[in-house]
Amino acid sequence: MTTISLRRARVRYGPLEALHGITVAAHGPGLTVLLGRNGSGRTTALRALAGAVRLSAGAVVWDGADVTAVPAHERARRGLCLVPERQAVFGSLTVRENLELAAPSYDVALDAYPRLGGLLARRAGTLSGGEQRMLALSRALLARARVVLVDEPAQGMSPAVAARTYELLSGLDACVIVAEQRLPPVLRGRAALVHELRRGAVVFSGEAGEYELRTAAGPTGSSSSA
Template sequence: MTTVSLRHARVRYGPVEALHGVTLAAPGPGLTLLLGRNGSGRTTALRALAGAVPLSGGAVVWDGTDVTHVPAYERARRGMCLVPERQAVFGSLTVRENLDLVAPGHDAALEAYPELRPLLDRRAGTLSGGEQRMLALSRALLARARVVLIDEPAQGMAPAVAARTYEVLAGLRACVVIAEQRLPPALRDRQALVYELRRGTVVFAGEAGELRRYLG
């Protein structure tokens, strides 16, 4: 078991406060979804958990330990993996080289995304958006992290590949936190903890089924 949480977290970008005292907890193994429109704070919350943006107030707690001032690279070393929405792969390297940076053997990643096999010698920067997402997620799978933070994992993917992606993420023995604009259809019947954010505050917290009733 592992849990990452924000406690009364505040994040500022210059004069603008993006998170207004957000409190949420993501237990694992399992899925936690951060939902909200652009500007809601969902991506900022994800990046705050990873240490990619500093807090101006509040705390980040991981398994009962305050890691607010632990840098992102140290959180990564301890088993936290962030897959951002953009610039999640090394565009100048080949697909094979991107995977080799994480682990020399990439059979597990190619089992999840066999579409990457014929692309191993292509430079990542020449891939389509969906192919780059598959590569970024493959890197995360190879990392075998205890906490996986992903911003819009299925962006640009075909529906069948997107459904497979959510299936893979739901099966990980890790604390998986996903930021999305809305609840993905593939996860509507999954057991998942859901937080909906609006304008930097949490307006709903509960199970996925409760969210459907909340939205009517």
């Protein structure tokens, strides 16, 4: 089993603090969702786990080891893959070239997203938003990472492709953490861990089913402590 967590993590952007000492944990194989509106800190939390932003306090712990000081490229070498919301593909390269950077054989990617098969010669920068997400996620599938971090994986996708994407992510032999504004319909009733963030603080941690009950109960519903 793989585990990764932020422990009492704080992140500052100049005078502004984006994360206020949050603790969130994820384990795999399995799916964890960081929920929150824009400005909640969910993207910053992903980037902190990946080493793309530095903590001003707290720690990143991966499989029991403190990796706070380990740079992003070394975390990637150890098996961590980050798929950001923007600039997740090499726009000047073709779809084929993007896939070949991840693995010499990319049949798995074309099985996951057959539409990419007809786009292999296209420059990635000319693809639609949804097609670029398919390509970025295909590269993550090919990476065979131990930890996969994805910011808004289904952005720009049709409901059917979005559902397929979550099936693929759920089936990975990895610790998968996704950041979303709201709980994806395909995860309702499924075994997934949820952390909800608001203004840089964790306001709920628990199973997806608990989160649904809390949301249905409205503002008076109870929440779990992180």
